Amino acid sequence: MLGGIGLYLSSPTNREKVLGLLGEHVYLAILPLLIGLAVALPLGALARRGALLRTGTVQASSVLYTVPSLALFVVMPGILGTSITSPANVVVSLAVYTTALLVRPVVDALDAVPGHVVAAAIAMGYRPARRFVAVELPLAVPVLAAGVRVASVSNISLVSVGALIGIGGLGELFTEGFQLRYPAPIVIGILLTLVLALVVDLLLVGLRRLATPWAHAGVGS
């Protein structure tokens, strides 16, 4: 097995290809994460405006998450009018999943912002939009970060399914290895996916620390 991996990676052509696929994988996983976050934040904030809105949004997002990724990838061109070979199909599909995964954490995270802080901000004359960005959002970061971490791992793992339609980042190593009955590229793909998930997770933890300087300022947790 290890010999197979060594043999595969001994080819400069293969190494170059694997790096290219890794780059594609990062792109296909991270861009939807950012889009999903950008959509889920206002959606989550909106959902807190009323009980009905809240259950509706949360329920709808959990139903959305039940659509199988392969199905969403292949139906997407019919919805977007894109070419079947366009990376946009995978990006938009994963952005939908990210949004679905993040709406609930956003709601929970905003719920976790202490009411007296919000009241203080109102008393200080913060307008709603500024209050949201400058007060509620930063305080929501710790709870939100947990949701973003789950979504990032999920995206990184899901991208590879796109290989079944020719756009799958490292997933292409799975279809290639499978068809050639060659396990080495598959193992390389799996390992790199794991490493990528780990690295992105560490980055997210780092980002959270940067965004919440008060949490580790020595005033207790």
Added chain:
Amino acid sequence: MILVEALGWLVDPANWQGPDGLLVRLGEHLWFTVRVVLIAAVIAVPLGLWVGHSGRGGVTLVGAANAMRALPTLGLVTFLFLLSPSTPVLVTIAGLVVLAVPPILAGAYAGVQSVDGRVTDAAIGMGMTGWQRLWQAEVPGSLPLLVGGVRNAALQVVATVTVAAYVGVGGLGEPLLVGLAINEYPQVAAVALVTAVLAVAVDTVLAVVQRLVVPNGLRLAASAAGAT
């Protein structure tokens, strides 16, 4: 437009019957899901409960579960298929179990953790042994979150069994891949719809189970506290 065509495909009985019909595929899909979730539960529930109960290895467990989530199912299934091509069903189940274990593990662990410290203290005070405490206080208290974990796992498995068709073991991924191969979008959309409906149905059933397993005592406590 595509939705109309998809519904047109769905109402044609010919697409439901026969050895490759949707009914057979639906059955295969469900049967995979049931087996995978059961096996995953057998592995993950005791482990999660024990770690939650003993309080040891929690960090390792959460870390390992998160790493497992990152394992791509398509990669695992294709890899295992190459190792053992004569047992594609077993291989598919194994690959999907890896997917289903982390949420159940997390649910069981978080469930035990969520049990009120005063409850466990009271159990200790009543002279319960470790096992009694686990069975009589922690397990019942952890059930809502535990079943929540199972629900999560089932949802992911239903959505991912589709990938299994790539190694030729059937399920709803089969008509999906066929539809893709012959560029038959109504069929693709129809099967996607059926899979989503199946997922919602499975989720609804488990949601009911989740309500039923909440112990009476907890329900009383919850309503007393004004929570829903």
Added chain:
Amino acid sequence: MKRILALITTAVAVLATAACGSSDPLTGGDGGGDGGGSVVVGSANFPESVLLMEIYAEALRRAGAEVQTRPRLGTREITNAALQDGSISVMPEYTGNLLQSFDPDFTATAPDEVYAALQQGLPERLEVLEYSEAQDSDVLVVTQQTSEQFGLTSMDQLAPLCGRFVLGAAAEWPQRWAGPIADIYGCTFQRVISTDSGGPVTIEALRSGAAQVVNLFTTDPVIEANGWVELADPKQMYPAQNIVPLVRSGALDQAGVDAFNAVSAALTTEELTELNRRIAEERAVPADLAKEFVATAL
């Protein structure tokens, strides 16, 4: 916090711009590839197609073109659509199956007849360049044991046996061939299970006995390696399958066309089978083999 928001916003913007930039040549082409833009060579989702894609790409690079590759896009239905919407500009193709996808009822079988029919039958924006003598045809394959047990070596012996045989073939096989095989050889299989396009699932189906007959491809080294028996096709149900570049009109300059014609002239069935064998058995890298082939043959 503001810094981080700014960071995220910038990242989104950069990635979004990159997205548009990189998808432009894939989706925005209007056929005007006169050597200025890059040529996108696609492939279907099986290894030989990937190998041919690499050979085409390498030949184009030597002819001075800027080349991108899009491997494993899917089946012909998808790659044809991708050519027509301009996401790719060239595909390695097989004359018979390509013709079948535009004209399901064609009757030509010999290489030149199929090619002539193909030139007539192609939709507007697509054209084929010169075809190669190299062929990779569909072939029905049985195990040595099945062949001996039923004295089966040819498709015209199939008729009385089909009722008890299960065929393993790609998902699109029934739509294309269930009619012809019933008409020409009087064969209706007990069942057709959709496996994959000559891949591991198909091979395992024959090996395990889940299927008694499978559809493979003549240049696949797995047939010989297992001592399996190819069924002859005396009535030529499967048409000639010469390898031919399918091109989106205007996507190539003259140097590109010349390069492809040189590849087609140099490629033989034996060479192709040998390249496939080296990929399957020696784990040779398709792109490297392509370089080697183009360097020695052109």
